[in-house]
Amino acid sequence: MYITTRIDGATAAITPHGEIDHDALPGLLEAARALPATVTSVTWDLYHVPFMDAAGLHLLSRPQSDGPTPRFVGLRPQPQRLIRQAARLFPAAPWACATAG
Structure with missing residues (x-):
């Protein structure tokens, strides 16, 4: 996993390259x-994330108290399917925020 971070004033963009899994x-959290x-x-x-497992759901649902509210963009097909399925199984979970990007 390769991660780039770009900061421009009060905004930041974090771009992971590779699969989001337990390892x-x-x-990513760091x-x-x-x-x-x-x-x-x-x-x-x-x-640049072609695959994501339950660890990606953890990333998407981390509490806002850990920092600014995240926005997720550029979701590829497999992560989108995972999020949709998780949202069907757990409709009260915060994953809906990720489906717009």
């Missing part, structure tokens, strides 16, 4: 935690 999750306190808007660009 990749700690690095990328979010490492953002400066001045960042108020974070966009996760998931275009």
Whole structure:
């Protein structure tokens, strides 16, 4: 997993490259935690993520108290299917925020 982070004033973009699974999750969470306190808007660009398992759902549902509210864009077909299925099984879960991107 290769992760790039771009910060422009109060906004940040985090772009992972590779599969989001149990092994990749700690690095992704650390990328979010490492953002400066001045960042108020974070966009996760998931275009380069061809596969995601339940670890990706954990990333999508992390509490807002951990930092700025995330926005997810560039979802590929497999992650979209996973999120839709998870939303059907758990309609109260926060994954709906990811289906718009």
